[in-house]
Amino acid sequence: MIITSRRLILGATPALIAAPALAQPRWPVRPVQLLCPWAAGGGTDAVVRIIANLLEKELGQPFNVINRTGGSGVVGHAAIAQAAPDGYTLGMITAEICMLHWQGLTELTFRNYTPLALMNNDPPGIQVNVNAPYRDVGQLAEAIRTSRPGQLKSSGTGQGGIWHLALAGWLMAMRLPANHVRWVPSNGAAPAMQDLAAGGLDFTTNSVVEARAMLDANRARALAVMSNERLGAFPNIPTLKEAMNIDYATGAWRGIAGPLNIPAEARTTMNAALGRVFRSAEYSEFMNNRGFGMSYADADGFARHLAAADASLGDAMKAAGLARS
């Protein structure tokens, strides 16, 4: 049954894409593999699969998503960087590529990739229990300033994870020590949000989309979002800049990249195709339904983003005592 439905889809697509396929004769001429360093069913997997579906329509060749998991993302990221540079093995890289090497867990950095496009960015929010006394982020910031070091507790992911760094970066932007609030490591955002609702934590700094259901259930309240602009899916949450005039933005971003030295036509074709994918109605509908943040940069912009993110995440990790060396 599954096979038949796939055949139908594959059979139907060539008619739709015949025109663009003729315009791009040299690449791709056979199926392309898109590696995903995280497990099937997760957020990164969902984003890479919708991109693969839309690329298939754009370029007329199957884009097969392969989840290459293991080693906290190291294995999959390494597989993308070490793939044959023929343009037929690409993949999705995530914020972890700018964090793992600072911890001394891999030699890989963003310089081992040909960036193609930034496709998504989920900024962290600041969430409190619905019964917490803080009405806005300014009151919470004041409570943090007047607390003993380590008195307040926050969570959202594991030790040294992206949301831990978001907390460290926010505290440093307030000119406080990066570990002034005690980080409670959790096994992802969901248990942290559960513990927040159960009254075990003072606030969480995981992404707003991960907090969404608890916000909808009126068990938690969002005070601010650490991004430059308000989120399309959550227009009522102020940015840090608006709420307390702090210029601090970060996020868990995802982008498409390939190994170094892929053919020029693969790079230019993908650059243009990913732009069209990002602007397509299907992509924005999917991302908005899932609550994922829409954020785009073309190949050059993604390269600049990677360099900036690598530096700022490195600073946060050093300040929080999480970087090796």
Place this chain on the structure above:
Amino acid sequence: MEPFLEGLRLVLATDVLIAILASAVYGLVVGSLPGLSATMATALLVPVTFWLSPIAAIATIITASAMAIFSGDIPGALLRIPGTPASAAYTDEAYALTRKGQAELALGAGLWFSAIGGIVGTISLMLLAPALAEIALSFSTYEYFWLALLGLMCATLVARSSPIKAIASMLLGLLIACIGMENPAGTPRFTFGIPDLLGGIEPIPALVGVFAVSEVMRAMAEAEPPKLPRRRFGSILANQWFLTKKYQFQMWRGNFVGIIIGVLPGAGADMAAWVSYAMAKKFSKEPEKFGTGHPEGLVEAGASNNASLASGWVPSLLFGIPGDTITAIAIGVLYMKGLNPGPTLFTERASSMYALYIIFILANIIMIPLGIMMIRAASTVLRAPRSAVMPVILLLCAVGSFATGNNLFAVLLVALFGVLGFVMEKNGYPVAALVLGIVMGSMLEQNFVTSLIKSDGDVLPFFERPVSSFLAALTFSALLWPLLAWIWMRLSRRRSPA
């Protein structure tokens, strides 16, 4: 009544019914392949749901996962290859029945009591979702710590060997769970510079290795057992009706325990079967029969397992907190299709909610005829010569574990765990306890360490919160019970020398 009828109309649409039937067959096939889990079956369906209507999309996920979890018990019973860490609790029991020539009874019990558990769990979801959700939210890290400890103690209760060897196996599992950087400190431990070990040891390759590969290894050294005489067992269901009457109390207890444990995110699915199997043995009138092919534990654990799956949807649907990897995937699909989890799903979109309930019930009902067909078909494996079946199983172990992450390192792990499981079994160390240790290890450490971080190193909250004090008392009484029983036995023996 209005929303219910509307929900019924949503489900009875042609595309939804086709989706249910197709995903049922798909789930049964994928789940029965050794090494492939229900999670894998569900994850692979996600791209397909892009093209389906919202109700049909959710129906495929619900149906396929329920079917895959049941059919994961088929290789467990026939070949001693459990499909999930949960079914590892009773794999040996079901396999013992198979060796007594009663494979249909073992699998039929799995099917029948799974379906009942699933339906009872769904009814509890319909009637009690808000109350059950409060249970989930009253569990903080302190309570989870006690729960993990209680779960681990089941390993010693279930084992049919020396309790010290069971504890040693469990500790070995806990040590294996230490590998990697997925610990509260985020520090790589015991990785020996191998990047593949940074993420830790996945339970599936370990499970496949210690059960399936070690079974193939045993076959290499031992003579083929005599073929079972071919017998007809009559109706699979008639036998189950007899078991239902005989073990009715155990069945309800299993359902109840499964519903309660199932609503706890992150703990439920894996623990319910273990706790229920241990309870069945502990309170049984004939505990000595456990492990020798006795259906009592299968009844209770099977009922508990599937009840926990249904109630595991409560935190997912109300708060978007996944109970396990399957509901994590389902939450993604719910959002994608605009059925956002939250209390409004129960009020504003009540008809969709009723549609989900109806799909749950429907899936558990069609599971019975489809499952019977699957059992009849799969049982032919038992009549094939061992030298033809075992090599293909070995191949499935390799491909199935590779498929979990498309990573050949998993195949090496399977080989390694095969050797470990073989050596352990030969020397009387229960491998099920090892698996339980691997599964529960990170939960135990995570909740212990984070609890102490939150309390600034104070141990009092472990005992003073209402639920945690109850769980602590339960843990200590379970811990001290064997000791007290032993002392009492000694004393009474001395008083009346036989």
Place this chain on the structure above:
Amino acid sequence: MQVTDRITGGVLVALGAAAAWFGSRLPAVPGQDIGPAAFPMLIGFGLICCGALIALGVGQSFEAPEPAEPSSAPKPRLGAVGVIIPPALLLFYAYASETLGFLLTAFIMVLVAGLALGSRLSIAIPVAIGGPILVHLAFAKLLRVPLPQGLIPAPW
């Protein structure tokens, strides 16, 4: 591979000691009083205790001896040496499948295992051809697992 409890107990004591020793050398983490060292050390000490008790024979009385299954069927041709074949074949799969391709690797694997289990060539060869083809159809076509093509790519 059946050895005395003295040996398995001793191995557990050594393993526990190694775990505790390597665990104790893990660095502390800023902001956490209980670092990554605590759990491995605790488990290590537990293993040392259990290992010692097992080596001393405590708890032996609980063990039910496995019922020996009398069988008149002939023993597999390799005897006890055969047990290393399954893990060896898995290693072969892990290292050879990328170059040889799935179908050829699986053919060799199933054939060798079948022969080692005492199968006749007239059965082993059809199984070694048919099994991998069915597995490839299920995994590569139905489940879209990227099985390597190698020397003999699948014709479908």
